[in-house]
Amino acid sequence: MGITISNISKSYKNVKALQDISFDVKPGELFGLIGPDGAGKTTLFRILTTLLIANEGTATVVGFDVVADYKKIRNSVGYMPGKFSLYQDLTVEENLSFFATIFGTTIEENYDLIKDIYVQIEPFKDRRAGKLSGGMKQKLALCCALIHKPKVLFLDEPTTGVDPVSRKEFWDMLKRLQQKDITILVSTPYMDEAALCDRIALIQHGKILEIDTPQAIVKHYPKQIYNVRANNMYQLITSLNKYEHHHSVYPFGEFVHYTDNRADINPNDLILYLESNNLLDVEIAKTVATIEDTFMELAK
Amino acid sequence: MKTILYIIQKEFKQIFRNKGMLPIIFVLPLLQLVILSNAATFEVKHIKFGYIDNDHTSTSRALVEKFKASTYFDVLTDFPSEALASSAMLKGEVDVVLEIPHYFERDLQKEKYNTLGVTINAIDGAAAGVENVYVTQIVQRFNQNLKVELLQVSDQQIQPITIETIPLFWYNETLNYKTFMVPGILVLLVTMITLFLSGMNIVREKEIGTLEQINVTPIKKSQFIIGKLFPFWVIGMGLLTIGLILAKLIFNVPMLGSLPLMYLYTSIYILVILGIGLFISNFTETQQQAMFIAWFFTVIFILMSGLFTPIESMPKWAQLFTEFNPIKYFVEVMRMVMLKGSGFMDILPQLLKTLLYAITMNGLAVWSYKKIT
Numbered sequence: 001m002g003i004t005i006s007n008i009s010k011s012y013k014n015v016k017a018l019q020d021i022s023f024d025v026k027p028g029e030l031f032g033l034i035g036p037d038g039a040g041k042t043t044l045f046r047i048l049t050t051l052l053i054a055n056e057g058t059a060t061v062v063g064f065d066v067v068a069d070y071k072k073i074r075n076s077v078g079y080m081p082g083k084f085s086l087y088q089d090l091t092v093e094e095n096l097s098f099f100a101t102i103f104g105t106t107i108e109e110n111y112d113l114i115k116d117i118y119v120q121i122e123p124f125k126d127r128r129a130g131k132l133s134g135g136m137k138q139k140l141a142l143c144c145a146l147i148h149k150p151k152v153l154f155l156d157e158p159t160t161g162v163d164p165v166s167r168k169e170f171w172d173m174l175k176r177l178q179q180k181d182i183t184i185l186v187s188t189p190y191m192d193e194a195a196l197c198d199r200i201a202l203i204q205h206g207k208i209l210e211i212d213t214p215q216a217i218v219k220h221y222p223k224q225i226y227n228v229r230a231n232n233m234y235q236l237i238t239s240l241n242k243y244e245h246h247h248s249v250y251p252f253g254e255f256v257h258y259t260d261n262r263a264d265i266n267p268n269d270l271i272l273y274l275e276s277n278n279l280l281d282v283e284i285a286k287t288v289a290t291i292e293d294t295f296m297e298l299a300k
Numbered sequence: 301m302k303t304i305l306y307i308i309q310k311e312f313k314q315i316f317r318n319k320g321m322l323p324i325i326f327v328l329p330l331l332q333l334v335i336l337s338n339a340a341t342f343e344v345k346h347i348k349f350g351y352i353d354n355d356h357t358s359t360s361r362a363l364v365e366k367f368k369a370s371t372y373f374d375v376l377t378d379f380p381s382e383a384l385a386s387s388a389m390l391k392g393e394v395d396v397v398l399e400i401p402h403y404f405e406r407d408l409q410k411e412k413y414n415t416l417g418v419t420i421n422a423i424d425g426a427a428a429g430v431e432n433v434y435v436t437q438i439v440q441r442f443n444q445n446l447k448v449e450l451l452q453v454s455d456q457q458i459q460p461i462t463i464e465t466i467p468l469f470w471y472n473e474t475l476n477y478k479t480f481m482v483p484g485i486l487v488l489l490v491t492m493i494t495l496f497l498s499g500m501n502i503v504r505e506k507e508i509g510t511l512e513q514i515n516v517t518p519i520k521k522s523q524f525i526i527g528k529l530f531p532f533w534v535i536g537m538g539l540l541t542i543g544l545i546l547a548k549l550i551f552n553v554p555m556l557g558s559l560p561l562m563y564l565y566t567s568i569y570i571l572v573i574l575g576i577g578l579f580i581s582n583f584t585e586t587q588q589q590a591m592f593i594a595w596f597f598t599v600i601f602i603l604m605s606g607l608f609t610p611i612e613s614m615p616k617w618a619q620l621f622t623e624f625n626p627i628k629y630f631v632e633v634m635r636m637v638m639l640k641g642s643g644f645m646d647i648l649p650q651l652l653k654t655l656l657y658a659i660t661m662n663g664l665a666v667w668s669y670k671k672i673t
Contacts, residue, residue: 049516071518079516085509089317090310101306102519144513 001063002027002183003048003152008057010043017043018206021057025185025199030178032197033187034295040206041187042082045156048185049079062151062183075103078145082157084137088130092121092140095129096147103148113180114143117173135166142173146182153177155186159193171196191292202295209298214291221289221297223247226267227255230279239277243270250296257293303519307527311501315531325497325535326542329489333543337482337551344430349373350394352385355404363400366442372434385419395421396431471639482553483634484607486543491627492598494536494570498529498577499594500587507586525666529574536570537563556641565633565647568654572626575661582668601627629654 003025010018018040025031033041046052048061050070058065064072086095096118100107111118121139124132129140138158145153155174159167171193174184186197194200195214202209202217210217230236236256240249247261258270267284274282315321349367353360368375376394379385385397399417401407408414418435422428505511514524540563547553577594584590603609604618605627611619622628629650636642644651 051512051515074516074518077516079513081509081512083509085513087310087314087510088508089314094310094313098306098310099513099517102303102514102517104303104518 002029003059003061003185005059006057008044008047008054008059010047010052010054016206021208023201023208023211025183027183028178028181030174030184030186030198032194032200033185033203034191034194034200034291035203036189039203041203042156045154045187049077049154050074076151078148078150078153080141080145080155080158082160084141086129086141086144089128091126091128092132093125095140096143099144100147105148107147110147110149113149114146116176118143134162138162138166138170150182152183152185155184157187157189159188159190191290191295194291202298204299217291217294218289221294223259225287225289225293226258227285227287228258229255229283230274231281232279235277236274236279239274239279243273248297304523304527307524308530311528311531325493329493329539330542330546332489333485333546334550336485337478343477344427345372347373347431347434348393348395349375349398350377350379350385350388350396351398351400352379352382353400354402355400357405359405359408360400363442366438367398370434370438389419389421396435398435478551479553479639480635482547482551483638484631486540486547487627487630487634488602488607489543490536490539490566490570491573491630493539494532494573495577495594495598496591497535498532498574499580499590501532502528502578502581503584503587503590521666521669525578525669529578532574533570537566540566553638555638557637557643561644561647562634562637565651565654568651568658569626569630571658572654572661575658575665578665579661579668582665601625604628605631607631626654626657
């Protein structure tokens with residue numbers, strides 16, 4: 001009763017947006033679709049929300065086929081597009097009651113579902129939607145997507161362009177919604193948000209790289225990662241890239257995430273090499289892989 | 301039904317909140333009516349007139365006097381030579397030059413026949429045509445008088461045979477151009493405003509992304525379209541009402557026919573325009589595109605509507621084309637009902653054609669409007 005996707009392909013002229021995508025989202029799951037811009041996330045959302053028809057493959061949402069039963073799907077899903085798309089010249093309350101009405105319901109009927117979120121924007125209910133701050137807009141859009149009590153919620157990059165505090169709040173809200181038996185499919189380009197999902201699919205160039213729980217995905221990472229730090233970041237990266245045994249070098253905050261192509265490595269060799277390249281204060285420490293590391297490794 | 305009402309309500313809210321749009325909808329069209337109706341006249345006055353009198357006789361002077369007496373001509377100069385007259389025309393100092401030949405009076409008396417040279421500045425072809433008619437009328441009237449005098453002197457037996465036409469301008473006795481321009485311009489503003497607004501409206505939802513949000517809702521195609529377009533139907537009818545009131549109050553245009561008939565026809569006519577607007581918005585992605593396409597069609601429809609130039613003067617293919625011009629029918633009906641007092645049966649052909657047009661256009665528009673892309 002969640003979402004099933006089997007062998008979906010979609011191309012725009014000669015661009016292959018999606019290639020043979022298959023995965024399932026279980027009922028009540030918070031599923032993350034993680035990938036960079038242009039990976040095909042929005043295309044997949046548009047197919048699942050019946051706005052686009054796939055070239056090949058089939059998909060079902062809450063048990064209904066996305067092509068044959070599209071009308072039934074529209075009654076039971078909520079969709080929040082990446083771009084803010086509510087009526088900017090209507091007030092918060094008018095937007096909400098508009099969407100309630102076209103779904104044949106009222107705000108009062110499903111108020112308990114949106115209550116947690118709506119109370120935060122209720123003080124501004126007479127303000128025009130266009131005049132709200134970015135975080136407020138997201139909350140309003142979420143309310144509008146929830147007002148008809150959908151079984152499945154599609155959120156296309158809901159936190160892109162939202163400040164870190166609002167992002168965190170937003171994910172807390174999603175967790176609470178999940179407890180109300182709503183299946184959530186969310187896409188995001190932020191790797192740190194992936195860890196908050198039950199399961200994630202890593203997607204790039206229209207292909208699924210891996211699907212698993214965030215913990216398992218990180219465990220699958222085949223190599224030991226080292227945090228390397230020195231006095232000159234730029235020189236450190238160039239030097240590591242020149243090192244004959246290097247496997248991958250990625251800047252990661254104040255460290256460089258380094259992996260070696262040998263199974264066994266003595267960190268002191270690396271320190272000596274770097275110091276011979278005029279780098280000072282070299283530090284090396286083992287660290288655990290993050291989803292970002294996994295993604296970079298898979299996308300290689 | 302409740303959904304449609306709600307969309308209509310939402311649409312009106314949005315229209316009235318758009319502070320930039322309101323004056324465009326209600327003030328500009330009325331300004332247009334007042335200004336255009338006063339300005340779009342076919343009369344040409346204060347024609348700059350010059351003449352070259354090579355004859356210098358009482359007859360030639362009498363002819364020039366006729367022009368001086370006319371209210372349409374400002375007699376400016378007596379040019380001593382044709383070269384000077386030509387250069388004055390080149391500089392734009394005169395519009396019409398009349399050249400009276402040598403021995404004008406003598407030849408006219410001897411041979412009962414003579415020719416005059418008239419040069420008209422035809423940069424503005426329409427004005428030149430009108431000026432030519434004025435000149436010809438004055439010369440003909442002068443010639444008739446002359447003939448009579450001459451004949452009486454030479455032969456008393458033969459009576460002059462002249463046939464004079466006395467025109468009667470039915471339905472607009474004084475040929476008051478405002479009487480037929482005002483209904484036409486009223487048509488223009490109802491058409492332009494409803495077409496532009498409806499054409500841009502759905503595209504606007506596309507542009508700001510709300511259409512996508514609407515498309516994932518269970519709302520029906522028909523509910524959405526009716527809800528979106530009905531407000532513009534109301535606005536179109538409102539514009540007609542305000543326009544008619546102004547036409548009566550300011551221009552005192554006669555309204556012989558029945559008002560309900562006019563409203564009945566307009567209500568169907570606006571459906572055609574809304575259908576075209578929806579059709580345009582289905583094939584465009586931005587308001588700008590929609591605006592340009594709407595503008596393109598309005599210009600063609602207006603210029604080929606018979607409002608400014610008679611359809612009878614168009615080439616055959618263009619006349620055929622006007623059969624598909626909704627504005628043409630609206631102009632015809634408005635003039636027929638307002639000026640002639642035509643009844644339901646008289647405008648039935650136009651009414652049926654418009655109805656057919658409305659059904660076709662809206663059918664096409666709804667068919668091409670897709671919720672799934």
